[in-house]
Amino acid sequence: MMLSPASVLTLAVASTTLLPSLTTAFYLPGTAPRDYLAGENIDVFVNTLTPMLNSKLHSLISYDYYDSRFHFCAPEGGAEKQPESLGSILFGDRILSSPYEIKMMENSTCQLLCQSSVPKEDAKFINDRIKEDYGLNFIIDGLPSSEMMRDSKTQEIFLDAQGFNLGDDETTPDQPALNNHYDIFIQYHARDERHFRVVGVLVYPRTVSSMVAGSTEPDCFNGKSLHLSEATNNEFFYTYSVSFLESDIPWGLRWDAYLHVFDPKIHWFSLINSLVIVGFLVFMVAMILYRTISKDISRYNAVDLSDEVQEDYGWKLVHGEVFRLPPRPMLLSVMVGNGTHLVMMCIVTLVFALFGFLSPSNRGSLATVLLICWTFFGCVSGYGSARTYATLGGESWKPNLVLTAILFPLVVFSVIGLLNLFLIAASASGAVPFGTILAILLLWFLISAPLSVAGYFYGMKHGAFTNPVRVSSIPRQIPPKPWYLKTWQAAILGGILPFGAAFVELYFVLSSLFGNRAYYAFGFLFLTFTVVALTTATVTVLFVYFILCAEEYRWHWRAFLIGGGSAFWVFVYGVWYWASRLSLDSFTSVVLYFGYLFLFALLDFLVGGSIGYIATYFAIRRLYASIRVD
Structure with a gap:
């Protein structure tokens, strides 16, 4: 259940005591806290437009905020890209600067951002994105824009960081309305009388036809919705308001409100x-x-002490066959090696996440750690493949070494590359840039593959596991199963x-x-x-x-x-x-x-x-x- 902007003001004080009790999660902050002075500028960054999962998800394609078809307001001189981690880029983040001007402790109402002109061709594109429930994403002091929500089952108040709607198509589905005004609420924690820290960001969009004939000033409170016409060109204002809300939440616990487990x-x-x-x-x-096998083993080992010769049956009959060379041992050893590689990658990443080292303030840190673990645990795949192949009795170690290092990474990269072509064709911001692709390939060829080779030779040095029974020369006939x-x-x-x-x-x-x-x-x-x-x-x-x-x-x-x-x-x-x-x-x-x-x-x-x-x-x-x- 989403709370209205009016409810935010009444719940702001209550949330300062409720939110710290929502969770006892521990994490290591990924960035140092920043103190703002009154009147100091607060940067507002924009991220990609992504489809929101409400009742149903309508698309998997994200769009760059400054895609020319949206006609959002851009800073003078062009938007500047912000530094991002490799994992953040892989997960589709494209963080850019914005023209929003927000100063600490200075409230503002109905601030004009710019006048936008949307031709009829692009109006249809925007209306279609509104129907698909696309959302905007702002980032202020490292915190994502959110809406204050109440969990209908637990009645807990939390901040939903899924973004905020591009428009509204529930009131008039045939003619969706564009949200062109943003009410921005910034929760701050006062360290003293001069220094303040941002501990929460809430954005509530609304649609308003703020352009008044004969006036250059917007009217943000006329109650009329803005509908983009697909028959004519459209002129309208983008506006915003800023309100600062005091909070008792310390900076170190500011993410607790976002870490809500549904x-x-x-x-x-x-x-x-x-x-x-x-x-x-x-x-x-x-x-x-235990009962079956221990009884079988005791009887099997005591055969020569019995008066009657006891015939073997079941698993004991195949003791001379059980370690026989299977078909395609090379492929099996490669799969086992790559599987153990992934197991180690998952375990180490989950341990890091479990102990709070993957801070949510470091966007893409989970994907980055996964990629790092995959790169440096290449030695595990080589070691596991070498010992498995030697135990199975394989002798062609050179092809096995090459396949261990390249087969499954090549399959995964080929599928991802093919999907990336679809993203490029759809002009999606989630398409991985060429530089990122090159960086991943270098990690593979320069670090992961050599480590896999080193692990393989280390596995060969240890050799095969010793099998407890010999393999018979003539294979047994297998009965129906x-x-x-x-x-x-x-x-x-x-x-x-x-x-x-x-x-x-x-x-x-x-x-x-x-x-x-x-x-x-x-x-x-x-x-x-x-x-x-x-x-x-x-x-x-x-x-x-x-x-x-x-x-x-x-x-x-x-x-x-x-x-x-x-x-x-x-x-x-x-x-x-x-x-x-x-x-x-x-x-x-x-x-x-x-x-x-x-x-x-x-x-x-x-x-x-x-x-x-x-x-x-x-x-x-x-x-x-x-x-x-x-």
């Missing part, structure tokens, strides 16, 4: 439910395997439980990725990742044990596919999310959504597959090391 009970319910599932699953699997143990059926069934442990949190992650919502529930995300990893490992070991009991010894690829089976359900869930929460109006937006969804599912497949394969290998190694083979 419906935390759902997060807790999902997490507790997942913990119960994984606890029950681990306990049942441990009991079944139940339908649920066949490769693809087992992979799809095995992916249900890991996906079930994460699907609630997945909704918030997708809303953050595609709905321009900030995600800060890293504690829930870290615990969810841990639960999913344990569930994936346990389910994969259990399925592979059943497969071995069915005398099917070709477990290597099955273990990887079962571990990565949750990716299938992630993609299916993404399709459901597209059908239920999105209403994408353009072909480009649909291509972007399914392209990013494919990448998301692919990375999940590699992460889950590597966890499943590694857990299964060491479980099988421990299992067959417990029996006596003559």
